[in-house]
Amino acid sequence: MPAYDDLLSFQRVTEALAQVAGRTGWDQEAMMPRGAARQRSEEMAALEEVLHARRTDPRLGDWLEEAHAKDDVADANLREMRRSYARNQKVPARLAAELARVTSLAQGIWAEAREAEDAGAFRPVLAEVVRLRREEAAHLAEGGDPYDALMQDYEPGGSADAMAEMFGTMRPRLVALREAALAAPPAPRLTGHFPKEAQLQLAREIAERFGYDFARGRLDLAVHPFSSGSGLDVRITTRVDEAEPFGCLYSTIHEVGHACYEQNVAADHLLTPIGKGVSMGVHESQSRSYENQIGRSEPFCGWLYGRMRDLFGEIGVASERDFYRAVNAVRSGYIRTEADELHYNLHVMLRFDLERALMRGELEVDDLEEAWNARFEADFGVAVDKPSNGFMQDVHWSIGLFGYFPTYSLGNLYAGCLMAAARAELPGLDDALAQGDPSQATGWMRDRLQVHGALRTPAETIRHATGAAPSAAPLLDYLDAKFTDLAK
Amino acid sequence: MPAYDDLLSFQRVTEALAQVAGRTGWDQEAMMPRGAARQRSEEMAALEEVLHARRTDPRLGDWLEEAHAKDDVADANLREMRRSYARNQKVPARLAAELARVTSLAQGIWAEAREAEDAGAFRPVLAEVVRLRREEAAHLAEGGDPYDALMQDYEPGGSADAMAEMFGTMRPRLVALREAALAAPPAPRLTGHFPKEAQLQLAREIAERFGYDFARGRLDLAVHPFSSGSGLDVRITTRVDEAEPFGCLYSTIHEVGHACYEQNVAADHLLTPIGKGVSMGVHESQSRSYENQIGRSEPFCGWLYGRMRDLFGEIGVASERDFYRAVNAVRSGYIRTEADELHYNLHVMLRFDLERALMRGELEVDDLEEAWNARFEADFGVAVDKPSNGFMQDVHWSIGLFGYFPTYSLGNLYAGCLMAAARAELPGLDDALAQGDPSQATGWMRDRLQVHGALRTPAETIRHATGAAPSAAPLLDYLDAKFTDLAK
Known part of the structure; x- marks a missing residue:
């Protein structure tokens, strides 16, 4: 198979460059000095130009035509390369470079404007990002739904209709559970001071307990927690609030879920198209399993309560059960990343509807804040008080992630x-x-799912691990049992 | 000038990618988890492949032929691009790839062999590096002196004859000063414990005093201090020994000299060929001015003594004058990077004579250690006790840097x-x-030299700043005055 071998050699260099681009993104969030933004946007554009040229290299078309798969690994690599090649052929190089330049710039503007609660400073660059992504979506969709076209970058096989159906199934049961939870006596709150260094020490300990390998990663601070990289260099970030330790700890567990998926892909797949997580949805299944289903379970909370008492002394809750209730408090908050398991998907539904409208041209950036605030009050019963608690809370849109939520x-x-x-x-x-x-559960995830990387499509990945097609029923049953018990 | 504009646009992307490659090198030394090495070597090779392809792109030849300079900036950019293109055209692609592969391998072998004091493990790969660099030098020299040809990568306009003449002028006066200094009573030594965090706090304060802009840079720890990057993102590293603070502080000042040269180049030149230091020699003039002529001057040492007493309490020396003597102690050590101002150039002379002989084929790698040890004992009066204190102390030769010292x-x-x-x-x-x-002196350097980047050739850069052609006399007069006073 000379064509397949040529293809894979070429792709290996592209994957290595993509790792460099990803790490340059990590650096921008975790390390870059503030004054470097303008130069960095040129660097990112240069990398994007090189990557785009490689991803649309005419030789790829010939190789992909000639190549035949000798086994399931080659078959999967070809599937990923064909999808990527077809996608990139559709987007003009000028547009790809412009998107890279503008989103890199927009991210910095978003961070500063959010800090200053200055929606007006963010709006023009967001409008530019939206304009460019709409243009890209039109190229990708070729007459189809632009939102579906964008979704393929994050969830191959996903569609706006399927998402709308999923949300339709979830919404009534989540709303009912939420109402019962809000009617119950409020959960206790932690009190006290939680020093930054101690939080980070505990975050590192918990990361290791969940299987994160620090010999192939590192944990740093950033405004927005994330995981970055594949294979032998997978880095995570977290944030610290000295009055509220759960943000740091559960963000860390969440990112560890993502990072373990990338660290545990079989070494044979290093720097090949299947040597990474298959989709954002499957990725999020790992981070959410680690964070919620394991990290916020009653038995793990029992252990964590003892460990936090050791580290921080009195923390304002008097029993393991109260600690468990504090960890799983149901409150109508502004911030998606701090939301409990019941509100979380309501936050996503709001964003899904707004961004779908943005991409379809049914909503403009000038009207976005008002639309957000109206919808938030309707769904959550609280008025948004400032942009950082509203449409400017997430980094996603600033970097052009529409179809991701x-x-x-x-x-x-x-x-x-x-x-x-x-x-x-x-x-x-x-x-x-x-x-x-948690090693029984994380080991199960590793062996059933993580080692395979992108060998199978997203839905097939879940089916291979569980033996059944994905459905909303297990999640809703789990939430029902957990939050009915907690509301007692 | 369409050809010039095309050329500069193309070059801007290359320069941006070179910045990414440089920062990836920084990351490797300062941030990378230890288990990432194998993946990182693929990433670096991928970046090198892209950069090499751009630097030998056939379009460059056409553009360079057509382009005409409309002003001195364009003239200088064309000078730099023509030199680089001509250089890369002369070296066969096979040889360039082989050199990249072997030097990358040799650096790892050097590091392990040096750790194990195993000269025999290093010799074969060093012989291979020497063989390849001789071959490259023959291509570059086109019948001329191979050492001169190699020097052009580091000091355009430099030559072995000019270096030999410089060393001939320096040597007798340095030897005489060194003998007088060694005959004088030994300088006092600092005693005490110097906590890491306090050293780094002081290093940061001093870096700012010397004009380093932390909004466009950062200071981190690494095994070897270095400066990395140009323009809006110039990072430095240092190292800390809690028993000996001068290593951290003076390494920092040294790297700040390099970094300020890169930070202060006029913003108009960002990501263009002249938007960086013009040569290694001129770069080192900045780091050495900052470190020695300013940082080790008697008045600055007087201030530093007070600052260190504030921070560290008793430090084992009783007066500003004794502190100044401790900072400038003259001792016959093995290690170049730890040498005082009198011994430093003697270390360089030894390396220059040996590497010139290696490149001219007058010395073979099998005889290098013996030649080093004999010369070291003759020059320094001490027998080399182990390879890491001798010919294996520097990384340079393992990575093919001949003509750099x-x-x-x-x-x-x-x-x-x-x-x-x-x-x-x-x-x-x-x-x-x-x-x-130090702002009067660093401001003078900024305005007279640093802002211009590579606008002028190295010798012209010095002449423009000082009004006179470079000569050894001012350095020797400075050393004479300083060390005659210190030997009193």
């Missing part, structure tokens, strides 16, 4: 399927979690 | 010229230094 809910759905299957096979799981040991 | 001495010579000119114009300099304020 629904993968968070899809990830919750997948997590429900995966953890139901894992629990059925791991009767000792809760006893181990009560000792602060 | 003399630029360190040339930098000292240039620093002598520059500081003599600056002092003649800045009568209040010593009073300001005694207050810990």
Whole structure:
């Protein structure tokens, strides 16, 4: 198979350059000095130009035509390369470079404007990002739905209709559970001071307990927690609030879920198209399983309560059960990343509807803040008080991620399927979690799902791991049991 | 000038990618997790492949032929691009790839062999590096002196004959000063414990005093101090020994000299061929001026003594004068990077003579260690005790840097010229230094030299700043005055 070998050699260099581009993004968030933004946007554009040239190299078309798969690995690599090649052929190089330049710039403007609560300073560059992404979506969709076209970058096989159906199934049960939870006595809150260094020490310890390998990664601070990289260099970030330790700890567990997926892909697949997570939805299934289904479970909370008492002394809650209730408090808050498991998907639904409208040209950036605020008050019963609690809270839109948000809910759905299957096979799981040991569950995820990377499509990846097609039922049953118990 | 504009647009992208490659190198030394090495070597090779392809792109030849300079900036950019293109055209692609592969391998072998004091493990790969660099030098020299040809990568316009003449002038006066210094009573030594965080705090404060802009840079720890990047993102590293603070502080000042040259190049030149330091020699003139002529001056040492007493309490020396003597202690050590101002150039002379003989085929790698040890004992009066204190101490030869070492001495010579000119114009300099304020001197360097980047050739850069052609006399007069006083 000389064509396949040529293709894979060429692709290996592209994948290596993509890792460099990803790490340059990490650097921008975690390390870059503030005054470097203008130069950095040229650097990112240069990398994007090189990557785009490689991804649209005419030789790829010839090789892809000639290449034949000798096994399932080659078959999957060809599937990924064909999808990527077809996608990139459709987008003009000028547009790809412009998108890279503008989103890099917009991210910096977003961060400063958000800090200053200055929506007006963010709006013009966001309008530019939206204009460019609409243009790209038109190229990709070739007459079809622009939102569906953009979704393929994050969830191959996903569609706005499928997402709308998923949300339609979820919404009534989530709303009912939320109402019951809000009617119950409020959960206790932690009190006290949680020094930054101690939080980071605990975050590092928990990251290791969940299987994160620091020999192939590192944990740093950034405005927005994220995981970056594949294979031998997978880095995570977190943030610290000295009055509120759960943000740091559960963000870390969340990013560890993403990072373990990337670290645990079989070494044979390093720097090949399948040597990484297959989609954002499957990725999110890992982060949400780690964060919520394991990290916010009653037995693990029991262990964490003891560990936090050791580290921080009195923390304002008097029992493991109260701590568990504090960790899983249901409140109508502004911030998606701080939302409880019931509100989280309502946050996503709001963004899904708004960004779909933006991409379809049914909503303009000038009207976005008002639309957000109206919808938020309708869904959450609270008025948005400032942009950083509203439409400027997430980095996503500033960097052009439209079509990405629904993968968070899809990830919750997948997590429900995966953890139901894992629990059925791991009767000792809760006893181990009560000792602060999540390795049975994380090992199950590693062996059933993570090692395979992008060998199978997203839906097939879940089916291979669980033995059944994905559905919302396990997630909704899990939420029902957990939050009905908590509302007692 | 369409050809010139095309050329500069193309080059801007290349320069941006070179910045990314440089920062990837920084990351490798300062941030990379240890388990990432294998993946990182593929990433670096991929970046090198892209950069090499751009630097030998056939369009460059056409553009360079057609392009005409409309002003001195365009003239200088064309000079730099023509030199680089001609250089890369002369080296066969096979040889360039082989050199990249072997030097990357050799650096790893050097590091392990040096750690194990195993010269035999290093010799075969060094012989291979020497063989390849000789071959490359023959291509570059086209019948001329191979060492001169290699020097052009580091010091355009430099030559072995000019270096030999420089060293011939320096040597007798350095030897005489060294003998007088070693005959004088030994300098006092600092005692005490110097906590890492306090050293880094002081290093940051001093970096700012010397004009380093943290909004466009950062200071981190690495095994070897270095400066990396140009323009809006110029990062430095240092190292900390809690028993010996001068290593951290003076390495920092040295790297700040390099970094300020890169930070202060006029913004108009950002990401163009002249938007960076013009040569290694001129670069070293900045780091050595900052480190030695300013940082190790008596008035600045007086201020530093007070600052260190504030931070560290008793440090084992009883007066400003004793502190100044401790900072400038003259000792016959093995290690170039730890050498005082008198011994430093003797270290360089040894390397220059040996590497010139290697490149001319008058010395073979099998005889290198013996030649080094004999010469070291003759020059320094001490027998080399182990390879890491001898011919294996520097990374340079393992990565193929032959013709680089003399630029360190040339930098000292240039620093002598520059500081003599600056002092003649800045009568209040010593009073300001005694207050810990080097801004008169660093401002003079910025305005006279740094802002211009590579607008002029190295020798013209010095002549423009000082009004005179470079010569060794100012450096030797400075050393004479300083060390005659210190030996009293």
